[in-house]
Amino acid sequence: MKHLLSAADLTKDQAIQILDTAKELAAATEQGVGKLPPLRGRTVVNLFFEDSTRTRMSFEAAAKRLSADVINFSAKGSSVSKGESLKDTALTLEAMGADAVVIRHNSSGAPHRLANAGWISGGVVNAGDGTHEHPTQALLDAYTMRQHLAGGEGDLKDLNVTIVGDVLHSRVARSNVLLLNTLGAKVRLVAPPTLLPYGVESWGCDVSYDLDDSLEGADAIMMLRVQRERMNAAYFPTAHEYSSRYGLNLSRMNRLAEHAIVMHPGPMNRGMEISADVADSKRSVIVEQVANGVSVRMAVLYLLLGGTESI
Amino acid sequence: MTHDFERSIDGRVVLDSSDISRALTRLAHEIVERTHGAQNLTIMGIPTRGAALAQRIAAKIAEIQGSPVAIGALDVTMYRDDLRMRPARALQPTKIPSEGIEGRLVILVDDVLFSGRTIRAALDALSEHGRPEAVQLAVLVDRGHRELPIRADYVGKNLPTSQQEVIQVKLVEYDGSDEVTIERAK
Numbered sequence: 001m002k003h004l005l006s007a008a009d010l011t012k013d014q015a016i017q018i019l020d021t022a023k024e025l026a027a028a029t030e031q032g033v034g035k036l037p038p039l040r041g042r043t044v045v046n047l048f049f050e051d052s053t054r055t056r057m058s059f060e061a062a063a064k065r066l067s068a069d070v071i072n073f074s075a076k077g078s079s080v081s082k083g084e085s086l087k088d089t090a091l092t093l094e095a096m097g098a099d100a101v102v103i104r105h106n107s108s109g110a111p112h113r114l115a116n117a118g119w120i121s122g123g124v125v126n127a128g129d130g131t132h133e134h135p136t137q138a139l140l141d142a143y144t145m146r147q148h149l150a151g152g153e154g155d156l157k158d159l160n161v162t163i164v165g166d167v168l169h170s171r172v173a174r175s176n177v178l179l180l181n182t183l184g185a186k187v188r189l190v191a192p193p194t195l196l197p198y199g200v201e202s203w204g205c206d207v208s209y210d211l212d213d214s215l216e217g218a219d220a221i222m223m224l225r226v227q228r229e230r231m232n233a234a235y236f237p238t239a240h241e242y243s244s245r246y247g248l249n250l251s252r253m254n255r256l257a258e259h260a261i262v263m264h265p266g267p268m269n270r271g272m273e274i275s276a277d278v279a280d281s282k283r284s285v286i287v288e289q290v291a292n293g294v295s296v297r298m299a300v301l302y303l304l305l306g307g308t309e310s311i
Numbered sequence: 312m313t314h315d316f317e318r319s320i321d322g323r324v325v326l327d328s329s330d331i332s333r334a335l336t337r338l339a340h341e342i343v344e345r346t347h348g349a350q351n352l353t354i355m356g357i358p359t360r361g362a363a364l365a366q367r368i369a370a371k372i373a374e375i376q377g378s379p380v381a382i383g384a385l386d387v388t389m390y391r392d393d394l395r396m397r398p399a400r401a402l403q404p405t406k407i408p409s410e411g412i413e414g415r416l417v418i419l420v421d422d423v424l425f426s427g428r429t430i431r432a433a434l435d436a437l438s439e440h441g442r443p444e445a446v447q448l449a450v451l452v453d454r455g456h457r458e459l460p461i462r463a464d465y466v467g468k469n470l471p472t473s474q475q476e477v478i479q480v481k482l483v484e485y486d487g488s489d490e491v492t493i494e495r496a497k
Contacts, residue, residue: 017401020402021402024386024403024404027404027405031405031440033439036389037390037435038394302389302402303399304399305399306389306394306399307394307395307396307398307399308397
């Protein structure tokens, strides 16, 4: 594998290899090794056409901890705002000798285009494209679940994962369903009918419109952000109604199993899809997800760039 | 040291299970003798087989001395100088004992000493975790052909080989039996 474009590209063995590698890298960080040498002399470009703080910072931290050189590019204040095309931007990166390009783009499929158009020779990592996919988020979520619920090794066989909220616009949900299926978990999507994508019945997971019905039996519950910037149609009557029917509050959280964890990919709308007391509760692993994100992205970069060719 | 040796049934056995056991017992005694009672000692095995050998040597030293020995594992994969010559390799666990390695006498343990490159990588990896008082090297087999100025302090068996020959170390922990074989590369 040269690129990481979709969670669907990963076989079970590859996914587990990434999680295992992330575990060793996290252990190195815990033991106080701040910098590891394997990507010395390699250049990683963070190509961000869309706003992002945690993903960009996470990739930057990951690349730097592996001793890669990092070039950050954000569309704002760049030649893109002067009308440069993706192709010309890519050719510029190629001329600068990028060994890997981490791309976040508001158009679904942009990473695929970048990887397959022959513009660049380096690897491409999808850091979120439109409403399509966000594979490294799915990997860090799987890593977090594995640490808490599966003894930190192997796959996620028979874990019950409930994903709640705006599935329609969520690249996180899509990548998670694909990866969790690969790893053997059972996924249930919960959303109002208007926020479920067309064809969701073919995703190979349960679908429900009722959150209260989906709490018991969940080992992990993942709340998706209500993406206000994409809400240009009336998907639900009011924010208050959404929150009361699909928000995770304390009384709903208390109905979860003792061991169940609460996840959120961030950034959160406190009071909307998740209440503040739930977000700050002991069951919430949201901050841990961010830390795990760095380890998982280190693993992906190491496996893509660490050898002659990749996994 | 990592070996991608092809499995072969016609390899000549140079050390059998009791030979290996005796060699490790002797290594343990030598370590105790030369470190004046194994004080301040930390044994660090290089995965995979070096880590298993480190466990065995530490157990033998503990038996001789009547007190436990600090033991850990040190993965050197990311410090190798041939990282770019092969596909990215899986990482192995690194375990630093709770007392750390700062100021300790660290004994690195590996199965086969060959070019010396693994040990060079290990020295780099080790320095990330602290500054030991001294570092020594124990190996089960020294097969020669060094490419770097590195030597072992404790050797289970010196085995003169040609570059074309392949040494395979099998250990119960991974392979179901204890045995060192030598064979001509195909």
